[in-house]
Structures are given as C-alpha cells and as structure tokens.
Amino acid sequence: MSTRRLGIIMHGVTGRMGMNQHLIRSILAIRAQGGVALSDGSRVMPDPILVGRNEEKIRRLAEQHGVERWTSDLDRALGERKDELFFDAGTTQMRPTLLEKAMRAGKHVYCEKPIATNLEQALHVVRLAKELGLKNGTVQDKLFLPGLQKMRMLKDSGFFGRLLSVRGEFGYWVFEGDWQAAQRPSWNYRAEEGGGIILDMLCHWRYVLDNLFGAVRSVSCLGATHIPERWDEQGRRYDATADDAAYATFQLEGGVIAQMNSSWTTRVHRDDLVTFHADGTLGSAVAGLHDCVIQPRAATPRPVWNPDQRQTLDFYDTWAAVPDNQPFDNGFKAQWEMFIRHLCEDAPYRYTLMEGAKGVQLVEAALESWKERRWVDVPALEV
Known part of the structure; x- marks a missing residue:
C-alpha cells in the first residue's frame, strides 16, 4: 500500500x-x-x-x-x-x-x-x-489518559448507576524560584502575559467534565494568588499578578455536582498529581493519570464513626484495581x-476549535463568578 x-x-x-x-x-x-x-x-x-x-x-x-x-x-x-x-x-x-x-x-x-x-x-x-x-x-x-479511559469505560458500562458527584484534585507545589528553581515558566504567574491557573486548567476540566460526567451548566469559582511574589528564570523578583489556585464547584447535566481544586501551591498527599473521585448509587471509582480503582455497592464497607478509638479499617484496602486489559499509547x-x-x-x-471555545467560555464564567461572588450559568455555545 x-x-x-x-x-x-x-x-x-x-x-x-x-x-x-x-x-x-x-x-x-x-x-x-x-x-x-x-x-x-x-x-x-x-x-x-x-x-x-x-x-x-x-x-x-x-x-x-x-x-x-x-x-x-x-x-x-x-x-x-x-x-x-x-x-x-x-x-x-x-x-x-x-x-x-x-x-x-x-x-x-x-x-x-x-x-x-x-x-x-x-x-x-x-x-x-x-x-x-x-x-x-x-x-x-486528558481524555486519552489511561486512568480516565478506564473511568469512561466504567461509566459506559453502567458501573456507577446514577452518578451523584465528582471530586477532582489537581496540583503540586511550584517553587517560588528564589532558593530553588520553579518548575513552571514565570509568565504563568503574570496575568498581563496570559498567566493564571483558571485560564490554564479550567479549559481542561471543561472537556473532562463534558465528556465523562455531564455537560457543565453552571459554575461557582473562587480564585486566589496565594504566593504574591516569585523569582523568574534570571533570578529577578517579580510580583505575581495571576491566580495560582482555584476552588470551583460545577453543576452538571443530570444533577451531578462536581468539585475541582486546582493549585500550584499545594503539597501532594494523594496517589497522583491529579485524581478524580466519582460516586454513584451502584459504585465509586478513583482515577489518576494511569490507574483507576473501584468500590462497587456490594463490596462497600460499613464504617462506624467513633472518635474515641483509632480507626482499624484500612480504607485503601477495600478498593480493587481496574485491570490494564488493553495497551494505552501516549x-x-x-x-x-x-x-x-x-x-x-x-x-x-x-x-474541534468549538470544543476549545467551550473551555474559554468556562474560564470567563469562572472569572466572573470569582469577581462577583456568585453562581454563573454556562449556556450552550453556538456560532
């Protein structure tokens, strides 16, 4: 051929x-x-x-x-x-x-x-x-990550039953650049140069939420610039004018509630730099970049709240890994x-570019929500 x-x-x-x-x-x-x-x-x-x-x-x-x-x-x-x-x-x-x-x-x-x-x-x-x-x-x-492809397979198979909620955690500590070099370019922290974690990351969360869990219908977002000064690639101090963290809640089609924390000012104590935890009536799943674990309804443990005794249940041990039944390319x-x-x-x-435009739409809605301290609707986008 x-x-x-x-x-x-x-x-x-x-x-x-x-x-x-x-x-x-x-x-x-x-x-x-x-x-x-x-x-x-x-x-x-x-x-x-x-x-x-x-x-x-x-x-x-x-x-x-x-x-x-x-x-x-x-x-x-x-x-x-x-x-x-x-x-x-x-x-x-x-x-x-x-x-x-x-x-x-x-x-x-x-x-x-x-x-x-x-x-x-x-x-x-x-x-x-x-x-x-x-x-x-x-x-x-991110739709092509092995962990999220496994999550998609679970949803398509009906594993979750009625999907209730999604919680996402993304981020890590990006060094300020004074005593240790930053892992991200300095323009990321300058709003005048197109920086900011809301612009950078909510475009991702739009297509992840839309394609895996339900179309985004509204957003409530609080941004923050937790680190007000940083040092650039030449070791020069500069004022950070862009947001370095965002705490957002989304209402999705079908009544699903999604929460997503995005931060360059957090220290990681979880399985991966990004994780998605989805809960449904018939089961739950947690996906990272590569792996995904599940807990079906019939295998869900029955914890009892007792603050007077040390917890004896190993919660991590009650989850099962979704197998790598197929190869995953980059x-x-x-x-x-x-x-x-x-x-x-x-x-x-x-x-297409329209899907990219939807991401920018969500960014603008999130920034409006932060500025005005209110929920903002995300209407269907047409040209």
Whole structure:
C-alpha cells in the first residue's frame, strides 16, 4: 500500500510541552512507527517543519532530533503549498492571531489550549474555520489518559448507576524560584502575559467534565494568588499578578455536582498529581493519570464513626484495581493520530476549535463568578 506525505508546520515546539509531547512523543514517534495507518491500508507519514522566532534554538532542536526542515520565517512556511497543516503550541496570547493567519493561508489547524484568552477571540477563529471550510482540532489530552479511559469505560458500562458527584484534585507545589528553581515558566504567574491557573486548567476540566460526567451548566469559582511574589528564570523578583489556585464547584447535566481544586501551591498527599473521585448509587471509582480503582455497592464497607478509638479499617484496602486489559499509547500521540485520520480520510472527529471555545467560555464564567461572588450559568455555545 502507498504512503502519503503530510506536511506539518509546527510552531511553538521549543517549549516544554510542544517539544516533549507534540514533537518527540507524537510526531517523531509516529514517524518511527512508519506513519499513521488509514482504513484502506495506506499510511500517512508526517513531514514536520519546525518554526520558531529564535533561529539558533530552532536549528539546534531540529538537528538534535533529526528533523530536516526548520525556519524562523513563519510567513515563508505558511506560503509553502505542500504543507497542509499548521500546529501551534506557543503562547495563548498569540494563538488566535496565528490561527487566523494560518487559516487565511489555506491551512488546516490543530492547536494547544486555551485557544484564546477570551471567548470573543475564540469564537472568531471557530467561525473563520467554518467559513473557510478548514478542518480544525484542539488538544484534549486528558481524555486519552489511561486512568480516565478506564473511568469512561466504567461509566459506559453502567458501573456507577446514577452518578451523584465528582471530586477532582489537581496540583503540586511550584517553587517560588528564589532558593530553588520553579518548575513552571514565570509568565504563568503574570496575568498581563496570559498567566493564571483558571485560564490554564479550567479549559481542561471543561472537556473532562463534558465528556465523562455531564455537560457543565453552571459554575461557582473562587480564585486566589496565594504566593504574591516569585523569582523568574534570571533570578529577578517579580510580583505575581495571576491566580495560582482555584476552588470551583460545577453543576452538571443530570444533577451531578462536581468539585475541582486546582493549585500550584499545594503539597501532594494523594496517589497522583491529579485524581478524580466519582460516586454513584451502584459504585465509586478513583482515577489518576494511569490507574483507576473501584468500590462497587456490594463490596462497600460499613464504617462506624467513633472518635474515641483509632480507626482499624484500612480504607485503601477495600478498593480493587481496574485491570490494564488493553495497551494505552501516549495520549497526545493518540489524539494526533486521530486528527490525522480525520484530516486525510475524513474519519469522525469531535475535538474541534468549538470544543476549545467551550473551555474559554468556562474560564470567563469562572472569572466572573470569582469577581462577583456568585453562581454563573454556562449556556450552550453556538456560532
């Protein structure tokens, strides 16, 4: 069978996420396996060109990983007709402009989220893609995590019965940068540069909640800037102007209540950096990045409250692991393969720019809730 070339303009891949997850573990891994198989038996081989403003940095990255094509001239790259797809993992503030530029050059687009810093810009690129008839996608990586795929399987099988509630915990301690280097870039803590955990993480929670537990209908959110000063990559002190923690409650379709704590100022005492605990009438489950444990109704212990005696019941021991009955590939790579099949043979694909816009919608509602100290509805989004 034949192999088709797919030219991909990859922008923003010198950053941690773009380089590790999208370039190395997705596109280069797909190339190493011989491309993406289509339904007719043919294959698609990605042919990336790396684009970045820093010529020396982008050249070194290309040479290090054996990528033949690279450039610091985005306009020239967009003008190359043989490259059909534009991918962006750069800064959120630049993304709407870059997506529009790429689409007006006739490119299909795939990008990281958030797709914009506000809903108006997000809907603009959604409408433009529709107007120009271009295929488009937004990264929804957490849906492809093994732990959440197991959670989806439980829900689809009817394990939970009637779903009651979901509790999520995400985060870890990000060092301030003075006596130990921070694990995140300093712009994350500057609102004027598109920083803030609400913008960064509630886009994720929107697609997780919508796809696994029920469509988000309203939100109550309290944000906080717990650490008011930090030190940047050059060791300079700066004022943190963006939120570093968010405490949100969501009302979902069907009466399900979801709570999600997101924090870069918490120390981890749980099984993973993110966990989701779902309770239903017939059973409960807790999922992390890779593992998922369950406790069905018939195997639920019967604890008795007695503060005068030390607890003798080992609660962790009463849960059973969901087995790894299938192999799980890297989540970013799995979605890349799905989008490439959509692009090349029109395979079904639902994670479009509109799904990215829904994430931005929830961010705006959460920020409004925090500012006005009230519940905010999240209406159905249309263009």
